Amino acid sequence: MTTNQEQKRQDLTLKSLEADLRRLPEVQIPETLQAKILASVPDGKAGGPQGNWVRRWPRVCGIGIATAAVLILGLVFMANYALFMSSQPPVTDLNDGPTRYVLSDQNSLLIEDTNHVNSGGQR
């Protein structure tokens, strides 16, 4: 290394170093590289709308089947619920008949026979 070059190194500043880095010579590109890269370019058949559909159809069908399954399950549930509700007897007042149901102080259920009370005055 010459004295000139040594001096240059010592005077090195960050700015000059940046400039040196940007001025580094280009690397040699292999001649065959471009052909190899271009050979890897897709042929375009998968790129159009048809390609989109071909690539996406499993996903689209999957989403469709899942949606249909959820709808069918919902309908079945609703039908079952409707059947269940229709099979239940109508709600009536429990104290309509001769037997009377009352709650005691301890929240236990007492059953009174109103006919008996009315006729005999005893429980």
Place this chain on the structure above:
Amino acid sequence: MRNRSERRNLKDIRQGQREACEQAARQHYKAIYRFLAYLTGDASLAEDLTQETFVAAWANIRRYRARASFATWLHKIAYHKFIDSGRRLQRHAALIAGLKQDSPDVQETLDPLHQLTSDEHSRLLYEAMHRLEPFEHITIVLHYIQGLSFREMARVLDEPAGTVKWRTSQALKRLKEFLTNRVQP
């Protein structure tokens, strides 16, 4: 901001249209090869990784959302291919050992960088770059050799732009130290 023709071109690339992809490949393959050549220091490995980069790019072209430029996206793929190669440290060690020997055979092993290493000043710079820590080396190559902005580098390296900027600055200072120490008696 991208102009209309650029947006149109990106859309064609994303749709996998051959002409647009070929044009993009012609435009960017040299930069990607240079990037990988600097990182690996090995012509055949850089060539292989460049091909792998483009194959991966075409295979995943639909994932490219055009948030970053196509060049940045390719750099990111190339960077990951380089990491995946798993041969980086060996190559660096071999390269530095080769540079120190200063024999005629060295020039043959540094095929893509032959012109670079034939110049004394560039050779010293190149050698000093390879003495940096791996992440420092990458930031220097991305910013000063490849010309990427800090924001673009952040996308490639998946780090905040501020961190990348700071690391690049530190790497430059370290590079200067290496060069200065080398010439001191």
